[in-house]
Amino acid sequence: MAARGPQVEMPKQPPEERVDNFDEVAQGYTEEMAIEEALRCLTCPNPQCIKGCPVDIDIPGFIDLMKQGKFDEAIKEVKEKNALPAICGRVCPQESQCQKFCILGIKGDPIAIGRLERFVADWEQEHGVEVPGNPDNNGGKVAVVGAGPAGLTVAAELAKLGHDVTIFEALHNAGGVLTYGIPQFRLPKEIVQAEVNYVQKLGVTINLDAMIGKLYTISELFADGFDAVFIGSGAGLTRFLHVPGENLNGIYSANEFLIRTNLMRAYKFPEYDTPINVGKIVAVIGGGNVAMDSARSALRLGAEKVIIVYRRGREELPARLEEVENAEEEGVEFMLLNNPVRFKGDDLGRVKQMEVIRMELGEPDESGRRRPIPVEGSEYLIDVNTVVIAIGQTPNPIIQRTTEGLETTRWNTIVVDEETMQTSIEGVYAGGDIVSGTATVISAMGAGKKAAKAIHEYIFKKS
Amino acid sequence: MNRILTKRTLTQNVKLFEVEAPLIARKAKPGHFVILRFHEKGERIPITLAGSGPKRGTITIVFAEVGKSSTQLGNLEEGDEILNLLGPLGNPFPLDNYGTILCIGGGVFIGALIYHMKALKEAGNKIVAVLGSRGKKHLFFVEEAKEVADELYVTTDDGSAGLEGLVFLEDLLKERSFDHVFTIGPTSLQKEVSEMTRPHGIRTTVNLFPIMVDGMGMCGACRVTVGGETKFACVDGPDFDGHEVDFDELISRMRVYNPQEKIAMILYQRVV
Ligand SMILES: Cc1cc2nc3c(=O)[nH]c(=O)nc-3n(C[C@H](O)[C@H](O)[C@H](O)COP(=O)(O)OP(=O)(O)OC[C@H]3O[C@@H](n4cnc5c(N)ncnc54)[C@H](O)[C@@H]3O)c2cc1C
Ligand SMILES: Cc1cc2nc3c(=O)[nH]c(=O)nc-3n(C[C@H](O)[C@H](O)[C@H](O)COP(=O)(O)OP(=O)(O)OC[C@H]3O[C@@H](n4cnc5c(N)ncnc54)[C@H](O)[C@@H]3O)c2cc1C
Ligand code: SF4
Ligand code: SF4
Ligand code: FES
Numbered sequence: 001m002a003a004r005g006p007q008v009e010m011p012k013q014p015p016e017e018r019v020d021n022f023d024e025v026a027q028g029y030t031e032e033m034a035i036e037e038a039l040r041c042l043t044c045p046n047p048q049c050i051k052g053c054p055v056d057i058d059i060p061g062f063i064d065l066m067k068q069g070k071f072d073e074a075i076k077e078v079k080e081k082n083a084l085p086a087i088c089g090r091v092c093p094q095e096s097q098c099q100k101f102c103i104l105g106i107k108g109d110p111i112a113i114g115r116l117e118r119f120v121a122d123w124e125q126e127h128g129v130e131v132p133g134n135p136d137n138n139g140g141k142v143a144v145v146g147a148g149p150a151g152l153t154v155a156a157e158l159a160k161l162g163h164d165v166t167i168f169e170a171l172h173n174a175g176g177v178l179t180y181g182i183p184q185f186r187l188p189k190e191i192v193q194a195e196v197n198y199v200q201k202l203g204v205t206i207n208l209d210a211m212i213g214k215l216y217t218i219s220e221l222f223a224d225g226f227d228a229v230f231i232g233s234g235a236g237l238t239r240f241l242h243v244p245g246e247n248l249n250g251i252y253s254a255n256e257f258l259i260r261t262n263l264m265r266a267y268k269f270p271e272y273d274t275p276i277n278v279g280k281i282v283a284v285i286g287g288g289n290v291a292m293d294s295a296r297s298a299l300r301l302g303a304e305k306v307i308i309v310y311r312r313g314r315e316e317l318p319a320r321l322e323e324v325e326n327a328e329e330e331g332v333e334f335m336l337l338n339n340p341v342r343f344k345g346d347d348l349g350r351v352k353q354m355e356v357i358r359m360e361l362g363e364p365d366e367s368g369r370r371r372p373i374p375v376e377g378s379e380y381l382i383d384v385n386t387v388v389i390a391i392g393q394t395p396n397p398i399i400q401r402t403t404e405g406l407e408t409t410r411w412n413t414i415v416v417d418e419e420t421m422q423t424s425i426e427g428v429y430a431g432g433d434i435v436s437g438t439a440t441v442i443s444a445m446g447a448g449k450k451a452a453k454a455i456h457e458y459i460f461k462k463s
Numbered sequence: 464m465n466r467i468l469t470k471r472t473l474t475q476n477v478k479l480f481e482v483e484a485p486l487i488a489r490k491a492k493p494g495h496f497v498i499l500r501f502h503e504k505g506e507r508i509p510i511t512l513a514g515s516g517p518k519r520g521t522i523t524i525v526f527a528e529v530g531k532s533s534t535q536l537g538n539l540e541e542g543d544e545i546l547n548l549l550g551p552l553g554n555p556f557p558l559d560n561y562g563t564i565l566c567i568g569g570g571v572f573i574g575a576l577i578y579h580m581k582a583l584k585e586a587g588n589k590i591v592a593v594l595g596s597r598g599k600k601h602l603f604f605v606e607e608a609k610e611v612a613d614e615l616y617v618t619t620d621d622g623s624a625g626l627e628g629l630v631f632l633e634d635l636l637k638e639r640s641f642d643h644v645f646t647i648g649p650t651s652l653q654k655e656v657s658e659m660t661r662p663h664g665i666r667t668t669v670n671l672f673p674i675m676v677d678g679m680g681m682c683g684a685c686r687v688t689v690g691g692e693t694k695f696a697c698v699d700g701p702d703f704d705g706h707e708v709d710f711d712e713l714i715s716r717m718r719v720y721n722p723q724e725k726i727a728m729i730l731y732q733r734v735v
């Protein structure tokens with residue numbers, strides 16, 4: 001194997017500057033950097049990297065075109081398999097997917113596949129997006145619930161196959177977590193909107209402010225002439241700690257905190273009308289990506305001190321390493337092996353103090369991580385002005401409550417056939433976080449692709 | 464879409480809109496609310512339905528101009544379109560023939576109260592209604608209430624329309640028997656009513672409106688403690704058993720953005 005140098009670094013805003021703005025932290029490759037990084041790829045005849053990509057992008061193929069500076073052809077190659085490359089290139093956990101399998105990773109740095117994907121996607125945005133001609137409408141009518149990555153992917157795939165697709169999205173913007181959850185500084189909303197526009201240009205209709213279960217039930221969709229329904233309603237319901245004082249003012253679910261900040265742009269209050277309260281000391285409870293996003297947002301919203309409080313150790317932090325490092329660079333403090341047991345308020349009902357208990361690690365539990373055990377008598381108080389609870393999300397509840405005959409698990413996720421993504425109801429498919437529980441953007445898209453294929457076959461069999 | 468067909472000024476700061484929204488109208492029931500936004504930088508504003516016309520394809524809302532957003536909303540005119548309108552949200556009031564039902568509504572929610580009363584009347588109930596407000600000039604829809612109610616009491620904080628405050632209710636509850644009480648209006652009123660009916664053991668349904676953001680059960684902004692458990696008003700409510708609600712917590716949570724809202728209003732008034 002030819003020796004290869006290290007990965008080409010991607011320029012970032014310096015930490016001391018970026019904590020004062022919501023602009024994107026990672027600034028992307030230049031053309032020269034992109035070609036230099038592409039040239040590191042060995043164009044393996046039996047490429048391992050593809051194994052790690054849930055949507056099977058021809059990775060050596062598009063990188064090879066980049067080597068020759070054929071960015072226009074490279075992006076076409078990517079879009080064969082992935083309708084949302086500018087998003088995936090930014091937020092895929094590449095280190096545990098495609099890049100994990102890259103042969104160069106055995107001895108040195110794997111190819112920066114995500115960064116290259118991002119580059120060609122951004123390049124296309126700048127140079128004008130080409131939309132494939134719409135095929136004749138020769139298929140069926142499909143309704144998609146939710147405009148998150150799962151729903152957008154199903155819709156794009158089916159539209160390309162000639163079906164008439166309508167997305168019903170409850171919020172006033174499309175994108176799901178990409179729009180309301182992941183902060184601007186990691187994934188600019190303009191990028192999400194551009195990808196959504198692309199899906200619309202493929203012929204997909206998006207109805208916003210349309211909540212299925214309320215405006216129409218699933219069975220009413222069939223009565224209205226839809227041949228199949230895909231449910232991609234996501235897992236956006238925040239879990240609470242259920243400890244005393246949790247309803248004090250100043251205690252947010254991560255979801256509320258991020259929806260106010262991202263979807264409603266509270267960071268621009270009062271130019272935007274939605275307010276948010278961020279005090280001097282902010283404690284974020286939890287250790288995943290959602291906790292990191294909340295902590296880094298709190299800094300940008302003006303907090304003086306932001307502490308991540310996590311009940312296990314550093315090794316066990318579920319967030320991507322890159323995000324933990326970004327948070328640390330920006331000055332987020334970590335209080336590991338600690339867990340809140342109660343919140344105390346002032347006489348106006350605002351949170352003032354948090355009682356935490358120290359934890360130690362015992363034997364590994366079902367998740368394979370060592371189980372945290374409270375150390376008896378180790379409780380102590382710390383001062384806090386704002387608390388964000390980011391200990392996990394559960395499925396959005398409306399569809400399950402309003403759809404008779406839909407089989408769900410005890411976690412309220414929807415049960416599907418793993419091959420076809422069909423639910424317990426004929427013609428109704430589901431995928432993404434509503435099936436798997438909180439996962440990743442690309443796995444939601446992978447599920448969407450599987451479902452699209454099955455829906456296409458179902459409609460042809462039926463007609 | 465979402466065109467304002469009718470605009471009426473009901474009192475100095477209360478407006479009524481009839482909005483073209485056929486899909487929502489088809490499903491709308493008393494107890495439902497909508498969330499609307501009328502410009503790109505606007506917040507999501509929840510408002511209870513005060514009527515629906517499934518045939519005409521309309522819904523009716525009645526709102527008070529209390530801060531920046533509601534004041535701006537009140538500046539929209541007939542023919543204008545509302546940018547975003549999501550609904551119907553929440554669970555409708557459980558319509559049933561309870562027997563004799565006491566319906567107490569106050570402030571801007573009198574519109575919603577009458578929507579409830581009409582449906583309860585149709586379901587066969589005998590209705591004793593109480594309309595409350597700060598003063599005579601803040602009252603509206605008294606004639607409409609008279610038409611639906613079997614018996615009507617009108618009361619104000621300052622006594623300017625006859626009765627004063629809720630003291631008379633003590634006697635009414637003692638002398639008469641009611642099968643159910645329903646109350647909608649300012650949270651302080653709902654709390655007071657619940658306290659008064661508690662000793663009589665009359666089931667009392669309240670209609671809560673904590674601060675909301677998404678209105679679809681995701682964010683938990685609207686959480687209220689009911690019977691010791693945390694509930695989300697937007698998807699578990701907005702109706703709850705008034706004897707189980709922790710009203711003090713609710714009232715404190717509803718005030719949390721008051722300082723910011725004041726700033727927004729002052730800045731807004733400076734511009735207009
Ligand atoms: C803060 C945060 C950060 C994350 N960071 C990353 C990351 O860096 N990388 C990564 O890969 N993953 C990340 N994830 C996870 C990832 O975003 C999700 O796995 C993914 O978005 C799931 O896609 P989905 O389409 O299944 O659902 P969602 O994105 O949740 O979309 C569901 C959509 O359905 C709508 N909906 C719900 N109910 C209804 C209804 N009844 N009617 C109509 N519409 C409805 C919702 O409004 C929403 O728009 C993150 C998640 C969060 C919350
Ligand atoms: C389910 C529900 C139904 C409602 N129905 C009606 C109605 O029929 N008529 C009516 O006039 N008002 C109704 N409201 C209240 C209405 O939403 C608020 O008055 C409005 O959002 C105030 O906005 P503002 O900017 O004008 O005032 P602000 O100055 O921002 O706030 C004034 C007060 O309104 C409340 N409020 C502010 N933001 C919100 C929010 N996002 N959600 C809920 N309350 C908020 C707060 O208690 C605050 O103290 C309802 C609220 C809910 C949750
Ligand atoms: S979509 Fe994600 S997993 Fe697939 S190649 Fe791109 S970055 Fe890697
Ligand atoms: S495994 Fe690595 S080097 Fe080989 S083709 Fe894939 S990205 Fe290129
Ligand atoms: S308003 Fe967000 S959960 Fe009720």
